[in-house]
Amino acid sequence: MARLFISLYLFIAVSLVGLSAGLERIFFTQAESSNMQLLGPVFEAALQQNIDMRSFIQSLGGTLEVRSIGDIAWSDNNLQKLHNGQVIVLSDSNVTEQIYIIDNQSQLLEISLPISRPSSGQFLLYSVLFFLLLGGVIAFWIRPLWRDLSSLEKTVSNVKPDGSIEQNTINKSSLIYPIAKSLNNMGRQITQLMQNQRELSGAVTHEFRTPLARLKFALAMNPPAQSNPWLDMQKDVNELENLVQEMLDYASTDARIPEMNLSEIPIKQLCQQLMHRLKETHLAHLNIRVYGDDPHVLADEHFIERAIENLVLNGARFAKKALEIHVIRQKKVIQICIEDDGIGVAKSMRKKIFSPFFRPDESRDRQQGGAGLGLAIVKRIVDWHQGQCYVTEGELGGAKFIISLPNHF
Numbered sequence: 554m555a556r557l558f559i560s561l562y563l564f565i566a567v568s569l570v571g572l573s574a575g576l577e578r579i580f581f582t583q584a585e586s587s588n589m590q591l592l593g594p595v596f597e598a599a600l601q602q603n604i605d606m607r608s609f610i611q612s613l614g615g616t617l618e619v620r621s622i623g624d625i626a627w628s629d630n631n632l633q634k635l636h637n638g639q640v641i642v643l644s645d646s647n648v649t650e651q652i653y654i655i656d657n658q659s660q661l662l663e664i665s666l667p668i669s670r671p672s673s674g675q676f677l678l679y680s681v682l683f684f685l686l687l688g689g690v691i692a693f694w695i696r697p698l699w700r701d702l703s704s705l706e707k708t709v710s711n712v713k714p715d716g717s718i719e720q721n722t723i724n725k726s727s728l729i730y731p732i733a734k735s736l737n738n739m740g741r742q743i744t745q746l747m748q749n750q751r752e753l754s755g756a757v758t759h760e761f762r763t764p765l766a767r768l769k770f771a772l773a774m775n776p777p778a779q780s781n782p783w784l785d786m787q788k789d790v791n792e793l794e795n796l797v798q799e800m801l802d803y804a805s806t807d808a809r810i811p812e813m814n815l816s817e818i819p820i821k822q823l824c825q826q827l828m829h830r831l832k833e834t835h836l837a838h839l840n841i842r843v844y845g846d847d848p849h850v851l852a853d854e855h856f857i858e859r860a861i862e863n864l865v866l867n868g869a870r871f872a873k874k875a876l877e878i879h880v881i882r883q884k885k886v887i888q889i890c891i892e893d894d895g896i897g898v899a900k901s902m903r904k905k906i907f908s909p910f911f912r913p914d915e916s917r918d919r920q921q922g923g924a925g926l927g928l929a930i931v932k933r934i935v936d937w938h939q940g941q942c943y944v945t946e947g948e949l950g951g952a953k954f955i956i957s958l959p960n961h962f
Contacts, residue, residue, distance in 0.1 A: 560728055568690045572683055596640055596654055596664065606662065615666040622661045701727045709736060761796065764789040813853045813937065820889060821847040824878045827862055835869045836876060845880035848887050851961040852938050860934040863927040864891040864954045871895030875949055882960065889956040892947035903944050907932040
C-alpha cells in the first residue's frame with residue numbers, strides 16, 4: 554500500500570508542476586513576448602513620423618525618461634541595433650517592460666510600460682484546460698489500476714463449489730500485486746482448511762464405524778458383566794474416547810498458533826524424564842536408552858515434550874526390542890533423534906507420513922490404534938518453533954525420526 558500511495562503522490566505532484574509550467578508558457582509568456590515584438594515597430598514608426606513620444610507613451614500608461622547610452626552595459630549586438638534605429642526590449646517580469654530606442658536627437662529614450670495582465674477569459678480558458686488535462690493524466694494513471702482491480706474482483710467473486718477461489722494472474726509490476734499475492738495466499742489457506750475439514754469428517758466416519766459396529770453386535774448379545782464380550786465392549790468405548798481426544802487435539806492445533814512460553818530447556822534431561830515416565834506403561838517390553846549431548850533449547854517445554862512423546866509412542870508401537878533417543882548438538886541446530894528397530898518407513902512414504910490422517914499401512918496401523926494424527930501434531934509443533942522434522946532409516950534397522958530445532962546458544 555505504501556508503494557501505491559507514493560506512486561500516486563509523485564505522479565500527481567509531477568503532473569501539477571508540468572501542466573502549470575506548460576500552460577503558463579503557452580498562455581502568458583508567449584502573450585508577453587508577442588506584445589513586445591508588436592511594440593517595437595510601433596515606436597519606430599512613431600519616431601519616423603515625429604509624433605510627440607511623451608504624450609504617446611502616457612496614452613499607453615507608460616513613462617518616458619532620457620538616459621545616457623553609457624548608463625547600461627550594452628552588448629555589441631544590441632548597441633549596433635540601437636545605432637541602426639532598432640528597438641531593444643528589456644523586461645522586468647514583476648513590474649514593467651522597458652523599451653530603448655535612440656530618437657532623432659540621438660538621445661536614448663527609456664520607455665517603461667506596465668506588464669499586460671491576462672484577461673478573465675484567458676484565466677477561464679487556462680483553468681478549464683488545466684483541470685481537463687489533470688483529469689486526463691490521472692485517468693491515464695488509474696486505467697491499469699482499474700483494470701487490475703476489475704480482474705481481482707472477478708476472481709474473488711467466482712467462488713468454486715468446494716469453497717475455494719481461483720488464483721489471480723496480476724502482473725508483478727502492478728501496484729496492487731501485493732494485494733493480489735495476499736489474496737492468492739488466502740485462497741490456498743482456505744482450500745487447505747476445506748480439505749482438512751473434509752478429511753476430518755471422513756476420518757471421523759471411518760474411524761468410528763468399526764468400534765461402533767462391534768458395540769452394536771455386542772449389545773445385541775447382551776453379555777453379562779465382566780465377561781469377555783463385556784470387556785471387549787469396554788475396550789471399544791476406550792478406543793472411541795481416544796479417537797475423539799486425538800481429533801480434538803489436532804483440531805486445537807489447527808485453529809491457531811498458541812501463545813508460546815519459551816524458556817531454556819535441558820533437552821536431554823527432558824527426554825530422560827519422559828522415557829522414565831513411559832517405561833512402565835508403553836515401553837515395558839523395550840530396551841530404552843537416551844544418550845548424546847546435553848544442550849539447552851529455547852522452546853515451549855509443554856509442546857516440545859508433547860512432540861517427543863508422540864514420536865516415542867509411535868516408535869513403541871512398531872519397535873521389536875529397542876528404542877533410543879540420541880541428542881546431537883550442532884553449530885546451528887540441535888537434533889533430537891528417536892529411533893526404533895521396527896520395520897521402518899518406505900522412502901516413498903517419508904514425505905507424506907507427517908500429513909494428517911495418513912497411514913502407510915491401513916491394516917497394520919489400525920491394529921496399532923490411532924487416527925493418523927500424532928505425527929501431524931508433531932510437525933505442527935516443530936513448525937511453531939521454526940524447526941524441521943523428518944524421517945530416515947536408522948542404525949537399528951527401523952525408522953529414525955528427527956526433530957531439528959534452531960540452536961540459540
